[in-house]
Amino acid sequence: MNYIKQLQTNVLVEQSGVAAYEAGLQEIRKYLSSDKFAYDTTVQVSDVLRMLEDTKRGVRDAMEMTEIQLSDAFEHEEQERLRAKKAKIDSSY
Secondary structure: OHHHHHHHHHHHHHHHHHHHHHHHHHHHHHHHHOOOHHOOOOHHHHHHHHHHHHHHHHHHHHHHHHHHHHHHHHHHHHHHHHEEEHHHHHHHH
């Protein structure tokens, strides 16, 4: 994979991580804004820590999945390029 493709991959992987992070934080905000805390604003620290861990795991999973998908797409693209090159060489004989 050339340098530009690698940079594009890195950007897309990071963007997927940011999106997953934002989704996780939104879930925490939603939880903390729920009716459960309308009168009693005390929060179980363990609940928030669990949600933060879930968010961290979601970010990692999203980034890994994006990287795998992009890697597969680039590999397929490279295989198609090689097939076309071979077909062009074969047709010239």
